[in-house]
Amino acid sequence: MASRVLLAESVRAALGAWPVLQIAVENGFGGPHSQEKAEWMVGVVEQYFHTNVDLQQYEVEDFLAEILNNEFDTMVEDGSLPQVAQQLCSLFQQCQRGEEAAVRERISQLSQSRSKGRLTVVQSQPPEEEQESEEEVPMETLACSTIPTVVPTTPSSDVEIPAEDDDGGWTVVQRRK
Numbered sequence: 001m002a003s004r005v006l007l008a009e010s011v012r013a014a015l016g017a018w019p020v021l022q023i024a025v026e027n028g029f030g031g032p033h034s035q036e037k038a039e040w041m042v043g044v045v046e047q048y049f050h051t052n053v054d055l056q057q058y059e060v061e062d063f064l065a066e067i068l069n070n071e072f073d074t075m076v077e078d079g080s081l082p083q084v085a086q087q088l089c090s091l092f093q094q095c096q097r098g099e100e101a102a103v104r105e106r107i108s109q110l111s112q113s114r115s116k117g118r119l120t121v122v123q124s125q126p127p128e129e130e131q132e133s134e135e136e137v138p139m140e141t142l143a144c145s146t147i148p149t150v151v152p153t154t155p156s157s158d159v160e161i162p163a164e165d166d167d168g169g170w171t172v173v174q175r176r177k
Contacts, residue, residue: 060088061081
């Protein structure tokens, strides 16, 4: 029973320290109940380890990816999924062997990295002078507000370009017959 409680704590620590899940919860990717979904995920992952014998890392990766995709509309592409799956497998094996001290030490490390990760997320705004660089322009500012009109300099014999706009500002281009 003690190993089950310890596993629950270690799963909570590993998932809580995972930046992908933190961002998904903080930004409401799972809807208005994102925090509850994250807590539910801890219990589901713990149960997954208890009900499946000899889980491989890739199986845990697939399970986590499926939950994130279904519950948070999130696909993990930062390479962290194998790391988290490996951590969970390792923690489960340590719990099974009764290595409570090692598991508690790892939980402590994960809790510390979670708080450091949150500080990094909050402090990640670049100074104003760096925002002026072309390479550092945020994606939001790259969105086009108008669509440029492309007009050939010499009309092709197959295409007729009318002089006036039809259909509320759109130019209708028709083939010649």
